[in-house]
Amino acid sequence: MTVPKPLLMATDLDRTMIYSSAAAGAVAAETVCVEHLDGAPLSYMTSAAVDRLRWLATAAAVLPTTTRTIEQFGRIRLPGAPWQYAITSNGGNILVDGVPDPQWRRGIDAAVRAGGAGLTEIEAALRARIDDSWVLKFRGADDLFCYLVVDSAATPPKFLADWDAWCRERGWSASRQGRKIYTMPLAVCKSRAVSEVRSRLVASGRLAAAAPTLAAGDGALDAEMLAAADHAIRPRHGELEELGWTRPGLTVTTAAGIGAGEEILDWFTDALTDPAIAGVPG
Structure with a gap:
């Protein structure tokens, strides 16, 4: 038992x-x-x-x-x-x-679709905002979200706040964990x-x-x-x-x-x- x-x-x-x-x-x-x-x-x-x-x-x-x-x-x-x-x-x-x-x-996949933008749209918008001077890696994660590995000292100071604000209007959010910046569906x-x-x-x-x-x-x-x-x-x-x-x-x-x-x-x-x-x- x-x-x-x-x-x-x-x-x-x-x-x-x-x-x-x-x-x-x-x-x-x-x-x-x-x-x-x-x-x-x-x-x-x-x-x-x-x-x-x-x-x-x-x-x-x-x-x-x-x-x-x-x-x-x-x-x-x-x-x-x-x-x-x-x-x-x-x-x-x-x-x-x-x-x-x-x-x-x-x-989860259904909730993400209902919540706003898709991963393809988010990744395209993110790539347009970054460059190799401060981004070391761009990674997708289990076809759900993406993250950056960055040079913290070289990262533009307003990037995270501005990117998070743009994401939240589309059902996503951005946050930092150490040298990683995650872009995640709110769902x-x-x-x-x-x-x-x-x-x-x-x-x-x-x-x-x-x-x-x-x-x-x-x-x-x-x-x-x-x-x-x-x-x-x-x-x-x-x-x-x-x-x-x-x-x-x-x-x-x-x-x-x-x-x-x-x-x-x-x-x-x-x-x-x-x-x-x-x-x-x-």
Whole structure:
């Protein structure tokens, strides 16, 4: 008999759970490489964070929730895997036992079409506004959205605000995460996918009906997910930190960099025995 999990924990990955060398900051703790690219180490967690996430995957319903493409997510060896559910492409895809759910994706594609401009129009407009003096790469992502990898110092100061304003009139938005500038349909968001997975877990008996949803993330694309959660945490770095973003009851880590990832996992762990969150006996 399946025992329902008491919490749903939706967590962003890059710069929340896992960190490149550049994003990690000063590192005093032992680290573990959890992602390689072309044979080279790319992303890390502290050893303590690895142990905590692996344990949390047995105690709660942990839901990796990332803007990465399906292929990029597949590179990560995240402790606690395999995952019954994972969210990629900023909510555009739900993976069920590692396989994209076609019904969910069809609904997302329909919502994007109904919401405004198509990806082809957006990409053409974006290409007309950029040049090689500050854009290092132009990438499409799972036929859903696109992003730029930029030279931050050389990026025109008004580009992001002006591009975002143009996009929003057409059902899209633009945001920055480190050296990446994402252009995303408003219909594609993590919170909707998290809500869908939650409903499925409750219906299958794997999650208690009264279980709260907890969320963690550092970027503007995480804001809606954090706002929709019952309890949320963000690290003391990243785009939301730069924006001063908050919401009632939001927890902000003391640490920045890779230490924040460990602190977030401590917060998730503490939530399992916090009567105010999990509703367990005190």
